[in-house]
Amino acid sequence: MNLRTLLLAGMLIHLINGSPLLGGLRSQVKLLDETSVQAILKKLPRIADAEIDRVIRADDTLWYDKATMVPSYQDSIYPVIGARPNTVNPNLVIGYDDIFEKPGFFHFPFGHTAGTDTSINVEILTFWAPPRLAGKILPVVIRKAESTRLHWLFPKGTIFGELMMVKSPEGESVPFEIRVRKRYRYSWGVNAFRPFPTAKSLARSVERLFPHWREVPSLAGLAKHLDDSSTLKPTRKAAQHYAGTFEPINGALDLLPEIEPKYVKTLLKQTPFQSADGALWKEGRGLETFAASTDSAFHIVPRQYQGGLYGVNEMACMRCHKDAGRQIGQFYFRSLLYGEIWGEDQIFSWHPLDTSYYPNFNTENRHLRKDFVDAGLVATYRLSEHPSTLYHEIEKDWTYTPW
Amino acid sequence: MVIVLLLLATPVFAELSPASRAIPLLEKYCRACHGFGERRFLYNESAVENWDRLVSTKTKSGELWIEAIYRSLNWNSPIPPEPNEKMPSGKSWMPKGSKRYDIAEDEMERRSARETLLNELRWVVE
Numbered sequence: 181m182n183l184r185t186l187l188l189a190g191m192l193i194h195l196i197n198g199s200p201l202l203g204g205l206r207s208q209v210k211l212l213d214e215t216s217v218q219a220i221l222k223k224l225p226r227i228a229d230a231e232i233d234r235v236i237r238a239d240d241t242l243w244y245d246k247a248t249m250v251p252s253y254q255d256s257i258y259p260v261i262g263a264r265p266n267t268v269n270p271n272l273v274i275g276y277d278d279i280f281e282k283p284g285f286f287h288f289p290f291g292h293t294a295g296t297d298t299s300i301n302v303e304i305l306t307f308w309a310p311p312r313l314a315g316k317i318l319p320v321v322i323r324k325a326e327s328t329r330l331h332w333l334f335p336k337g338t339i340f341g342e343l344m345m346v347k348s349p350e351g352e353s354v355p356f357e358i359r360v361r362k363r364y365r366y367s368w369g370v371n372a373f374r375p376f377p378t379a380k381s382l383a384r385s386v387e388r389l390f391p392h393w394r395e396v397p398s399l400a401g402l403a404k405h406l407d408d409s410s411t412l413k414p415t416r417k418a419a420q421h422y423a424g425t426f427e428p429i430n431g432a433l434d435l436l437p438e439i440e441p442k443y444v445k446t447l448l449k450q451t452p453f454q455s456a457d458g459a460l461w462k463e464g465r466g467l468e469t470f471a472a473s474t475d476s477a478f479h480i481v482p483r484q485y486q487g488g489l490y491g492v493n494e495m496a497c498m499r500c501h502k503d504a505g506r507q508i509g510q511f512y513f514r515s516l517l518y519g520e521i522w523g524e525d526q527i528f529s530w531h532p533l534d535t536s537y538y539p540n541f542n543t544e545n546r547h548l549r550k551d552f553v554d555a556g557l558v559a560t561y562r563l564s565e566h567p568s569t570l571y572h573e574i575e576k577d578w579t580y581t582p583w
Numbered sequence: 584m585v586i587v588l589l590l591l592a593t594p595v596f597a598e599l600s601p602a603s604r605a606i607p608l609l610e611k612y613c614r615a616c617h618g619f620g621e622r623r624f625l626y627n628e629s630a631v632e633n634w635d636r637l638v639s640t641k642t643k644s645g646e647l648w649i650e651a652i653y654r655s656l657n658w659n660s661p662i663p664p665e666p667n668e669k670m671p672s673g674k675s676w677m678p679k680g681s682k683r684y685d686i687a688e689d690e691m692e693r694r695s696a697r698e699t700l701l702n703e704l705r706w707v708v709e
Contacts, residue, residue: 364684367680369682458615491616492615493680494615494679494681495680575667
């Protein structure tokens, strides 16, 4: 096959599915590069959901980490305005201790992916799948909102996800959960995919993968624990900051006993991930938990994982995501003139800003990323081009009130 | 009505009843919020046992779960109510969030999943 035939074949494919001629979207933006993405994709388990399994492996799905999408927030109220990294110098922020847990992290409930607040052996990568209409990418639309704030809306059909990995003692990151949010007109639909949505499903996998499990003390102990409904520990989760926004949870955790790392790896790598929508990990004695937890250094979830406190449903996720872009001054009077909680449109991690302008602290430094603009991933909002059937503000229980 | 409910509560009858069709739909669209806690009406048991509970246990407001489910799914329109739209009683239409649009748009045997589910519940409730 000569070069001309190859080009013609490429054009034909392009005409059929509307994808770019050379490479997918990943080649057009400066997020995680193709080599890194391919390394991630090699680790991915099979996901028992056709749409998500396809999307997560698609060429058009973009992946980012904190280096390629620097966690950022806006400071929109005069006199000092602009965008800042979440790692902002504490000396530059009035009331820093109210707002941030430590450089890079807002206080709970806005600092970490739900359930990982106290986990240290966890690694999270984010993927973003922009939707297409008739082969054309639907951009994230951006407009200047109240005060100087940039407000953006994701088009209907956008999918965000988090690949959550637990780190082994040798430093290997092994996927244990994939969380997904899909934009509908009025809300974000949510799901989480886990190898073991219930204690019973883990027990079945232990029996299937390790036929001699009864002769291995740690596996026998794990099997006994999984079958025991009295192992749940009552656990309370409450916010010490941002008063009033997070209703305390009185839930429970199920701390799995330790097993050898080789068994953990086999369990995680050889089990397809299932939807945990509505799944209860275990219940007993009036307690319920939605996921496993552990104090072990390496298990099927990170150490001190608290995902068991949150059901996999929109209401649970909304508890925190509803406040993306909310004024910090609504929580702290002394921060009246300060900025907003990171994120917009219920997604914390994404923003369209070029971080190379951030050092210009005292002047307007919010400029759109050129790679996003050039790839058609972001656009200025125009009612005539961006109908409300595709772009619709999700109802919030707060309003932005600039001074 | 009482006789019908008692009949439905028997496992043998339930095997032949809407339990086998309605419960999987309720599992799909309702379990995320009604599979735990105070508003629970789905348990980790068989479709027959879940159906038995629907027709024999009551919500906090005193109506049978099956009646409450039917009422809150019966939007009087194939178009999903807006998120902030309430029933005349002031309660919320169900399901909430994205599942409201899924249940309206997913099709089963040329009907929406919601209409299929309502049809399974209707002959018990009405």
